[in-house]
Amino acid sequence: MLHNDANKYEEAQLLSLLADDSEYAFQLIYDRHRSRIYQVSLRYLKSPILAQEVVQDVFLKLWFNRKNLKTDQPVEAWLYQVTKNNLLNRLRKIANEWKAMKGLGLIAETSINNTEAICQEAQYDELLQAAIAQLPDQQQKVFTLARQEQLTYNDIAQRLNISPLTVKTHMSRALDSIKVYLSAHGIIIPAALFIILK
Incomplete structure (x- = not known):
């Protein structure tokens, strides 16, 4: 019982520090809960990249809501509720887009012409490079370091x-x-597929 009370007190202190913009408190909460959120997300989404996106989204939401959290309620419950909502939204979106693509005949069993596919890919790459070139300087740096050098957000920071x-x-x-x-x-990318750029 004393151990539980000590944990509650420590968590309340962490949440108070977080409300005062403490990145140290944020890092502690992140380190304690990120692994479980990642594992839960991976179980449902079957994709390490999507699971990592959920982790980032959940903790970004924690930071934006840091001043509204109640110090007498466990942050774990809040984090997993946000995770659950995020997963449900993603799964609904993926299901809807899959149905839409199937309905439009975008998912076909016939193989596409190889030459045409190569041309389309080259055109897409050219447009992507142009899209990156028009970004503000700092966004360009972040995108390049993440996508071309494969650095983590912490490494880029x-x-x-x-x-x-x-x-x-x-x-x-x-x-x-x-x-x-x-x-x-003219290149419309469904949200669920846009993850390949992330």
Whole structure:
């Protein structure tokens, strides 16, 4: 009982620090819960990349809501409720897009012409490079380090001397801008498939 009370007190202190913008408190909570959130997400989404995205989304939401959390309620319950909602939204979106693609005949058993596929891929790569080139300087740096050098958000944060949350924000804005650019040039990418850029 004393152990439980001590844990509750420590967590309440962490949440108070978090509400005061403590990145140290955020890091402690992140380190304690990220692994389980990742495993739960992986179990349902069957994709390490998508599972990592859920982890990032959940903790980004924690940071944005840090001043509204109740210190007398366990943060674990809050995190897993947000995780559950995130997973449900993703699974619904994937299911709906899969049905739409099937209905439009985009999922076919016939093989596509190889030459045509290569040409389309080259055209897509050219447009993607143009989309990246029009990004603001910092977004370009973050995107390039993440996608071409395969660095983690923490590694990028250290290299650019900014916080991992700022890296995530730059990345999200870069991806949104790229998606808009590609859409304007006739390449519509479903949200569930857009993850290949993430």
